[in-house]
Amino acid sequence: MDQIMxxxxxxxxxxxxxxxxxxxxxxxxYGFYCTKLEKQAKRWAxxxxxxxxxxxxxxxxxxxxxxxxxxxxxxxxxxxxxECRRGTLHDYDIVEGPMADDQIWNFVEGFIEGRITRxxxxxxxxxxxxxxxxxxxxxxxxNTLEFEGSDSL
Numbered sequence: 001m002d003q004i005m006x007x008x009x010x011x012x013x014x015x016x017x018x019x020x021x022x023x024x025x026x027x028x029x030y031g032f033y034c035t036k037l038e039k040q041a042k043r044w045a046x047x048x049x050x051x052x053x054x055x056x057x058x059x060x061x062x063x064x065x066x067x068x069x070x071x072x073x074x075x076x077x078x079x080x081x082x083e084c085r086r087g088t089l090h091d092y093d094i095v096e097g098p099m100a101d102d103q104i105w106n107f108v109e110g111f112i113e114g115r116i117t118r119x120x121x122x123x124x125x126x127x128x129x130x131x132x133x134x135x136x137x138x139x140x141x142x143n144t145l146e147f148e149g150s151d152s153l
Contacts (some may be wrong), residue, residue: 005148006034006134008055009044013150017057017142028095029084031135032142034059035099040131045153052153057145059134065141070097073125075118082112093141099131 008014017032026033034057035041045052068090070077081100084090085108100108107124110116116124136142 004036004059004061006036006057006059006145007038007041008032008034008057009041009046009048010053010055011045011048011050013053014055015147015150017136017145017147019137019139019142026135027081027084027100027133028097028135029088029090029137031095031137032145033133033135034145035132035134037130037132040099042153053150054153055150056148058148060144060146062140062144065093065138065144066091067094067096068092069095073098073122078108078111078118078121081108090137093138094134094136094144096134097132099133 008017019031021030035044038054041054042052045054068080070080077097080090080095085105104125107116107121111118111121136145
């Protein structure tokens with residue numbers, strides 16, 4: 001098992017991550033969202049009201065967990081994001097892959113509403129910078145994280 005550093009941008013220190021189900025559907029559904037990209041976590045933290053804090057965790061992969069991983073934006077990724085944003089639940093412990101940021105989400109909405117085709121969607125998103133997110137969807141998944149500290153921006 002590999003140990004990987006992941007980051008969570010927030011306005012508070014999160015030493016004990018929790019899965020929040022607040023009715024807002026994100027790319028990969030409910031869970032605790034992190035990224036391997038510290039720069040991206042800083043962007044997340046800076047969008048919060050109040051303090052801007054980047055939390056750091058050691059992630060110890062557990063091969064016994066049910067994990068869905070998307071290495072790139074693909075048709076399968078797009079369909080999964082659309083379903084999660086519609087509120088469809090999945091049974092994965094962890095989901096990892098690219099992020100549909102605000103700009104990409106506008107293209108996803110256009111696709112859902114039929115204003116742009118799937119082909120047009122891929123043309124529009126191919127020039128966006130690389131993104132990464134990993135969401136811990138179950139308590140078992142959260143147990144793979146060990147809090148390493150936080151930094152205020």
